[in-house]
Amino acid sequence: MGEKISPFGRKVWLSSPTMHGPELEYMRRAYETNWMSTVGENIDEAERMACEKIGCRYAVALSSGTAALHMAVKLAQVKPKDRVFCSDLTFDATVNPVVYEGGIPVFIDTEYDTWNMDPVALERAFEIYPDVKVVVAAHLYGSPAKIGELKEICRRHGAVMIEDAAESLGASYQGAQTGTFGDYSCISFNGNKIITGSSGGMLLTDDRESAGKVRKWSTQARENAPWYQHEELGYNYRMSNVIAGVVRGQIPYLEEHIARKKAVYERYREGLRDLPVEMNPFDGENSRPNYWLSCMVIRPEGMCRQVRGDREAVYISESGKSCPTEIIEALGKYNAEGRPIWKPMHMQPIYRMNGFVTREGDGRAKTNAYAQWEGAGEDGNPSDVGMDIFQRGLCLPSDIKMTVGEQERVIEIVRRCFA
Secondary structure, eight states: OOOOOOOOOOOOOOOOOOOOSSHHHHEEEHTTTTOOOSSSSHHHHHHHHHHHHHTOEEEEESSSSHHHHHHHHHHTTTTOOEEEEEEESSSGEEEEEEEOOOOOEEEEBEEESSSBBOOHHHHHHHHHTTTEEEEEEEOGGGGOOOHHHHHHHHHHHTTTEEETTOOOTTEEHHHHHHTTTSSSEEEOBBTSSSSSBBBBBEEEEEEEHHHHHHHHHHTTTBBBBOOOOSSOOOOOOOBOOHHHHHHHGGGGHHHHHHHHHHHHHHHHHHHHTTTTEOOOOOOOTTTOOOSOOOOEEEEEEGOOOOEOSSSOOOEETTTOOOOHHHHHHHHHHTTTTOOOOOOGGGGGGTTSSSSSTTTEEEEOOOOOOGGGGGGGTTTTOOHHHHHHHHEEEEEEOTTSSHHHHHHHHHHHHHHHHHH
């Protein structure tokens, strides 16, 4: 990489919480009034504000986005051995709740336009598995999927849609906020999300009865009786009034965070435009992302040789070329955090034997030996799109507290990897 760049004076994070002050005031109010458990004003107000911001009728504040997804799977009545179609290129929290209820995930490949579930592959999956009645679709890195198309396919096949909007709070598709398209939708307030509570999530729905069921299930399914009466399985999933105070204080800053995230994305796009790379895409005609993470993918002609095993990766440096492993290592040397793109679910050891459907056909999930660049076709455009994006892509530091100067140094580090 030639002469070294001066290191950052502080850690440059991928995406860390940005606090503003009201969060602490609402937490203090919970402390001073002694409402420290899973009931209180902060919870009620955070739910109301989420409904108002997103445009849904009911929001149930829960301990995590994963808990919200689990409740959605339960509402969808997934039973043991039921197949469920799931996004392939995503974090495993999208998929694991299906297994909690005994379901069997079948993974639907990704499309290049948005890096989300491919509607063509989903339609093909219903031809192969016509009995499937539940689809779990995620919006990756804050860019909306072609959710209108996916929802229409679900409608024609009589399937329930669960929308995983954990990463896309504030993003919209055709003027409507993500989180309003699913029969049941889920958002996350994890520490690295665009709006955070340090933890927490919400189940979103327009159905009053479903919201009531989740409120009951998430508080150990206690019946309306003078003693602790339980007639069905319950969970300790309710959000605390303290965490809700952080969420309540954060929500008014959502649009500001999106604007600052967009500025980070645009600076990367300009600063890297003459390299053989592309930024994570979105459907500009139909969607407005929240730019949660700025990611890039290296074009095939710009890739040096890289091989990944289950836990390690090796590469060979080449002049004018680079790879995700080299760039992430270079950033780490200068105290900046980069990460690989989510490893597709069908490549994960726990799910390798599950079904996996692409737009060109179906088959068992590939073994990890297939998850190398050799899996691509001669044109560098393999049918296994998720594997291809994982192989060539990475997440860049996207923290909105990163200064312009710090981001310029990140860009310089990336550029030197291709020198």
